[in-house]
Amino acid sequence: MEVVICRDEEEIGRLGADVVSRLVRTRPEAVLGVATGSSPRPVYAELVARVRAGELDLSGVSTFSLDEYVGLPEGHPASYRTEIRRELTDPAGIPPERVHSPQGSAGDLPAAARAYEKRIAAAGGVDVQLLGIGSDGHIAFNEPGSSLASRTRIKTLTRRTREDNARFFDGDTDAVPTHCLTQGLATIMQARHVVLVATGEGKARAVAQLVEGAVSARWPATVLQWHPHVSVLLDEAAAAGLGLAGYYREAWANKPDWQGL
Structure with a gap:
């Protein structure tokens, strides 16, 4: 796991976009795993800017x-498929038929979960997976207590997660669905490169557990310590709880330019 403490969100966006850009230049039909929420938006904004500039x-x-909420109608403004199309895929010129998400409106949710796993496998697996992290340590919607061997499935959202996401529902926690379809931790672990972004002091405790804590279902993101290629991009506030912050800064400052993330 490599930890990079960045000056600001602009640097986070640039570094994250560099990972995707290098991948796509060598593999134009790459498979990108995408996350929603505020954390990855600097990366998406930089990717879109490069596309519009003719650089990518x-x-x-x-x-x-x-992941996707269960029960929201197709096209709902707070659905994750709508958000991904708005923030990344439409402005970046990715065709709609290449944009995939779990079917939270399906009548048979377990079948939809199995079908999504098969679709990822049929595409050759995820090359680069972008992630955020919840204040309680969840990644995707794998809440505390999730099995480290879990696959795409239906999950119940905690009250804390629904409160965190209420900002996307006009501040109304009760309007946030109680269930979702989410990739499991084992599904995420099959991505070849994971890029996790965290900003703000509200993520500092979760980040400290992710990087320096014990691997535990209590903090689901800690399973990433077992992944061979994880890049963690942080601002100063999110890095505030790290005991080895000085080492991470020194290692990044002295990393060979050719190596990249």
């Missing part, structure tokens, strides 16, 4: 979202 072509990329 994402038209051959396929995307797979981490």
Whole structure:
């Protein structure tokens, strides 16, 4: 796991976009795992800017979202498919038929979960997975207590997660659905490169557990300590709880330029 403490969100966006850009230049039909919420938006904004400047072509990329609320109608403004299309895939010119998400409106949710796993496998697996992290340590919607071997499935959202996400529902926690379809922790672990973004002091405790804590279902993101290629991009506030912050800064400052993330 490599930890990079960045000056600001602009640097986070640039570093995250560099990972995707390098991948796409060598593999134009790459598979990108995408997360919603505020954390990855600097990366999406930088990718879109590069596409609009003619520096990057994402038209051959396929995307797979981490999760989707259960019960929201198609096209709901707070649905994650709508958000991904708004923030990334539409402005970046990724064709709609290449944009995939769990079917939270399906009549048979377990079948939809199994079908999503098969779709990811049929695409060749995820090359780069972008992640955020919840204040309680969840990644995707794998809440505390989730099995470290879990696959795409229906999950009940905690009150804390629903309160965190109420900002996308006009501040109304009760309007946030109680269930979702989410990729499991084992599904996420199969991505070849994971790029996790965290900003703000509200994420500091979760980040400290992720990087320096014990691997435990109490903090689901800690399973990433077992992944061979994880890049953690933080601002100063999110890094505030790290005991080895000085080492991470020194390691990044002295990393060979050719190596990248």
